[in-house]
Amino acid sequence: MFALGPVLVIVGIGFLCWLLFALAVFALPVFVGLTVTTWAFHTGAGALGGILVGLVAGGSTYCAGRFALAFAPWMWLRVLLIILFVAPATVAGYSATHGIAQMAIPSATWQLILSVLGAVAVSVTALVRFSTMTTARPTGHGMASG
Numbered sequence: 001m002f003a004l005g006p007v008l009v010i011v012g013i014g015f016l017c018w019l020l021f022a023l024a025v026f027a028l029p030v031f032v033g034l035t036v037t038t039w040a041f042h043t044g045a046g047a048l049g050g051i052l053v054g055l056v057a058g059g060s061t062y063c064a065g066r067f068a069l070a071f072a073p074w075m076w077l078r079v080l081l082i083i084l085f086v087a088p089a090t091v092a093g094y095s096a097t098h099g100i101a102q103m104a105i106p107s108a109t110w111q112l113i114l115s116v117l118g119a120v121a122v123s124v125t126a127l128v129r130f131s132t133m134t135t136a137r138p139t140g141h142g143m144a145s146g
Helices: 006-027 027-071 075-104 110-129
Strands: none
Touching: 006 027, 006 075, 006 110, 027 075, 075 110
């Protein structure tokens, strides 16, 4: 049992870090959902009503982003939409990594280095995840005529 404890702690911390960075990729919809939840709660919707309205708002933001990426006619508009989702993910990745680094590393220099690496990792993950949401459009070339 003594040998299993440290392994479970490491696995638990690893799972929480994975969850934190997976959620950081979706920082914009989560932020919109939390903001709308807070607003709805303070306007009298109650806890359950606020949560439901926030879930709808966050889900709608994510779906609107996917829809916009799928049907954006210009490449510059797609890049702008991807940046709109990746920028908050970068900030969330930096903040999450910095918070973890502050607990584990006493050197401020190494905290900053690891925080930037975490921000880059989350940015690349978000960029890849949102870039794959764009759909390839058929150009009409290669179709047999006849």
